[in-house]
């Protein structure tokens with residue numbers, strides 16, 4: 001499947017943030033063997049959010065494995081001024097690049113830049129940013145990301161009020177745009193998010209914190225009504 005086919009389907013995206021980085025390739029291979037085709041990569045810069053995580057080097061290290069198995073790399077940039085880094089992530093093999101609405105005054109230009117580099121483009125909203133923030137850019141997006149926790153850390157509880165926001169985003173975006181939820185997604189929260197209109201479900205600790213990540217992937221994909 002091409003990344004644009006994947007964006008049009010309902011998918012659970014394992015987030016490698018909660019994986020064992022000493023065994024990263026093996027962990028990604030494990031969830032892909034169970035059916036995962038969207039691998040979510042959380043990039044944090046120590047400014048937009050306090051932690052520092054990973055950069056283009058890790059995207060590049062995973063690119064052949066993920067693409068070779070028919071998957072895509074979904075890069076979530078939790079960094080200030082993302083426009084300065086788009087080229088590096090595109091060169092490293094990112095398929096989708098999502099920036100935060102709150103991280104730059106140049107959201108539209110950054111979306112254009114992502115497209116110019118041959119990637120699909122997403123914009124993420126923090127919990128306090130209203131759905132309507134995407135009104136003027138909705139027509140240019142391939143994906144919108146509704147944070148269902150505050151960005152920065154895995155393992156936080158799902159913020160229940162974000163469910164209505166997912167509904168408002170779906171109404172704003174129409175049917176053609178992928179709508180991703182990220183944070184606190186598990187077998188209990190995935191179903192209500194799907195019902196509200198989400199189509200991409202990021203799950204980190206639920207999958208990589210489990211004894212059997214492949215089985216945890218299948219369980220959350222079933223709960224979301226996603227392709228297993």
Ligand code: DX5
Nearest residue numbers: 015151152154155184204205
């Ligand atoms: C948090 C990241 C998430 C994180 C989700 O800022 O954007 O992708 O990995 O982790 P869980 O699924 O554990 O809430």
Ligand code: ZN
Nearest residue numbers: 042076182202
């Ligand atoms: Zn994320």
